[in-house]
Amino acid sequence: MNMNAQLRWRKFVSNFMLTMTGLCALVAVSVLFFILGYLVYHGGTSINWDFFTKLPAPVGESGGGMANAILGSAKLLLLATCFGVPIGFFGAIYLAEFSSSKIAFVVRYAADLLNGVPSIVIGIFAYGLAVHPFKHFSTYAGGFALGVMMIPITLRSTEEFLLGVPRTLREGAMALGASKWKTIATVIVPAAYRGILTAILLAFARVAGETAPLLFTALGNRFWSNGWNEPTASLPVMIYNYALSPFEDWHRQAWAAGLVLLTLILVINIVARAILSRGISVPRA
C-alpha cells in the first residue's frame, strides 16, 4: 500500500474535519451576533424617549411606550433578589460550613432538582401558592416565582466558591480565636465575594428574561402598578403580547423591548464574568 498516499489522505481528513468543526463553532457563535444584529436593526430606531417614559397606548393606537413594564421588571427583580438570594446564600453557608454530608447531599439534590424544573411549572406552583390563596395577581407573586428560580443557581455557585477558600485562611482565623460564624462573616465570605457576586449576577440575568412564570402571577398592567400587591407589566410579557399581535406599531415596540432586555442581560453576564476572572483570592475550581 502506498504509505505516502495514505498519509496524505489522513492528513487531508484531519484538516477537513478541523475546518468542519471550526465551521460548527463559527455557526454557533455567529447566531449570537445575528440575534444582536437583528434586534439592533429592528429595534434600534424605536428606542426613543417615549419608549422609556410613556405608558402603553390603547389597543390599535400607535405611540405609547413601556415605561410601566420597565419599572415593573425592576420591581419584580428586586423582590426576586430579596427572596431568592438570601435563601441561596445562607443555605450555601450551611452546606459549606456546618452541615453533615448526608444533609448536604439532600439539599444539593433538591437544589439541582429545583434548577431543572421548567419555568412554566414554577408558574403553576406560584399561582397555587401566591395567587390563589390571596385572590390577587400581584407583583409579590411574580417576585416569588422568579425568586424561587434564583435559589438553585445562587446556592450551588456560592457553595462552590465558599468551599474553594483555602484552608489556611480558615485555620488562621480559628487559631486567632474567632468563632465559626465570625470566621465565616469576616474571613471566608469576603474571600469568596467575587464568586458569590458573580453567582448572584448570573442568577439575576437568568430570571430577568423569564416570561412563563409571570403569566400566571404578575399578569400584566396597562398602567403603573400600584405598590406591590397589584398586577404589573414586565418587559418579557410585553414582548410576548406585542409580538403575537397584528399591529405593526406593537411589533416595533416589541423589538425595542427585546433589544433593551437582551442588552441588560448580556451586560450583566459580561460584568459577572469580568468580576470572576479578575478574582485573585479564589483559585479557579
Added chain:
Amino acid sequence: MAATSTIVPSAGPVVGSRSFLSRLREGDEIARLITFLFAASVVLITLLIVYELWQGSVLPRHKFGFAFFRTSVWDPNFEQFGALPFIFGTLVTSAVALFIAVPLGIGAAIFLAELAPARLSDALEFFIDLLAAVPSVIYGLLGIFIVVPVMRDVIQPSLKNSLGFIPLFKGPAFGIGFLTAGIVLAIMVIPYIISVSREILLSVPRDQREAALALGSTRWESTWKVVVPFARTGIMGSIFLALARALGETMAVTMVIGNTPAIAASLFSPGDSIASVIANQFTEATGELYTQSLIELGLVLFLLTFILNGLARLLIVVTSQRGGAARA
C-alpha cells in the same frame, strides 16, 4: 469540617474557659440553626412543588388514570382530556432540535476542546456562554419574524420539492409548526451541548491524547478515535441535559408551534407541546377537571425533566471519575 471543638484554649481556669466555650457554642449554634433553616427551605420548596403538582392533579388522575397518556382528544367542551398530542409535540420538537443541535454542538465542542488554540477556544466559549443567556422570549420574537417567513417561503418549499416523497415533509407549508419549533429549540440548546461537552473533552487526561499522537495519528484521529470515545458517556450526559432543557422550553415554542393539538407525520404540521398548552390555557381553564388536567401535564413535564436531569448528571459524573481514575 469539625465543629467548635477544634478550639482548645491552651490555658486558663476551667470555669472561665467553659463559659467562653458555651458562649461560643451559642453564637455558632444560632448561626448553624439560621443557615440550616435557609437550607431546609430549599428542600421544603422543592417538596412543595411536587406536592402541589400531585394534589393539584387528583381529579384527572382518578378519572382518566393511565388512559390520559393514550388519549389524543383534548375537548374542554365535553370534558375529555388526553395528553397524547402534547407529549407527541414535545417529543417531536425535541427530537428535531437534538437532530440538528447534537452534530453541530459536538462538532463545535470538539473544535473548541481539541483543535483550536487555547485563547481562541476561551474567547469562543465566552460567546457561547452569552448565547446560553439569551431569554426564551427573544428567541420567540426572532422565531416569529425571522425564522417563520424563511421557513415558509424558502426552506419548507425547497424541502418539499426535494424530499416531498417522505411523509415527514408532506403537507402545506405554514411556516409555523413542528419543524420551525424544532429549529428554534436547536439554536437554544446548542450552547448547553457545547459548554458541557467541551468541559468533558478537556477533562480527558492528556496522556490519552499524547499516546495516540505518539503512535502517529493525526490530530483528528486522536480526537475522534481516542478522546471522544473516552468522553462518550459524558457527552451523552450533555445531550440529556440539552434534551431536558428542550422539553421544558415554553415561550419560544409557543410562539412558533401553531398551538393546535395535532398528531401528524409531517414536520410541517402545526402542533402543540406540553409547556405551550399550559401557558396558553392555564389562566382560562374553567372547571376543575380542565385546570387539573393542565396541572397533570405539568406533573408529566416535571417527571420527564427530573429523570433526564438525573440521568445526565449520573453520566457526567461517571465520565469525570473515569478521567480521574485513568489519571491516577
Added chain:
Amino acid sequence: MKRIAAILLVTFGLAAFFIARAVLSINGAGASFPEPIYSKWFDEYHKKDPNVQINYQAIGSGGGIKQVTEGTVDFGASDGPMNDDQLKAFQDKHGFPVLHFPTVLGAAVPTYNIPGVTGELNFTPEALAGIFLAKITKWNDPAITAANQGVTLPANDIVVVHRSDGSGTTYIWTDYLSKVSDEWKTKIGKNTSVNWPTGELGGNKNEGVAGLVKQTPNSIGYVELIYAIQNKMPYGKVKNSSGQFIKADLASVTAAAAGAAKSMPDDFRVSITDAPGKTAYPISSFTWLLIPSKFSDASKRDAIKSFVKWMLADGQNHTEALAYSKLPKEVVAKELTALDKVQ
C-alpha cells in the same frame, strides 16, 4: 457607595408605597373581542377620574369567567355568557350571584388572506361550516365559488386558523355554526374552547388569529370586526337567515340586536347570532362585563358602578369610531336599573 445604594433602595420602596395610597386600582380580565374599546374606555375614564385606575387584561373570555369566579380579579369580561353551570359555580363559591352587563355590540367576521383575491368574498353558512369542519379543503371548492361568481379562487388548500385560548369570539362563532349546521352542533358544539378538527392553526387571542391570518397565505380565521379593519385585512360577507349576503358594519350589527332589545331577559344573557331581519349581520353578539353582585370594598364597588354609568352614557359615544355598535336604548335603561343590584 453602599450607603447611597441603601438610601436609594429605601426611598424607592417608600415611594412605591406612597403611590399605592393615592390611586384606587381595579383589575379586570377577560375577552379580547372588546379589548380595543375597553382599553380606550379605561384610558378615557382614567383621564376623567385620575384617582381610579382600571387595569384590564385581555386573556380571553374563558380567562375572564375563571378569574372572576376565582376572585383574583374584581370583574370579568366575556362574549360568551356564562352558562348555568358556571353561574352556579360562582354562586357556590361566593354565596352571591355574578351579574352580566352588556357593553357593546360587535361582530365576528371571517377574515382571509388569499393571494390574488383582494375583494370581498361571500360565504354561505354551509361554506363556513364546511371550511371549519375541515370538509371543504380547497378555496375553489364549489360550495365557495358558487356564491362568488365574479372571483377566481385558486386551487390552494385552505389554512384554517382558530383560537388556541378560551375565547368568547370562539363562543360566538361556534354558537352561530351550531345554529346553521346540525353536524357542527353534534360533533363540536359551542363553547369558549372546542375540539377543533386537526390540521388547523391556533392563535392566541384575537390579535394572534389576526396576526396568523395576515402572515399566512390561503388562510381564513374569525376575528372581531375592528381587528380586521385596523389591520386592513379583507373580510367576507355572510348570508343571513333571510338569504341576504351582509357585510358586518354598524348598521347590520345594530339590526341584529333589534329583536333582542325588546325582549331582553333580566339577566341580559342572550344570543343574537343568526338573528332574523333582512339587514341583520348573522354573526353578531353582545359582550358582557361580569360583575359580582357584592363587593367587600365599598370604594371599588362605587368606582365600578360609576364607570358602568359613564360607559352607558358617554362611553357609548366612543364605540362607533372603533366599529362597535352602541347598545340599544332599551338595554341601556334596563342596565341602569340592574346596576342597583350591585351591593
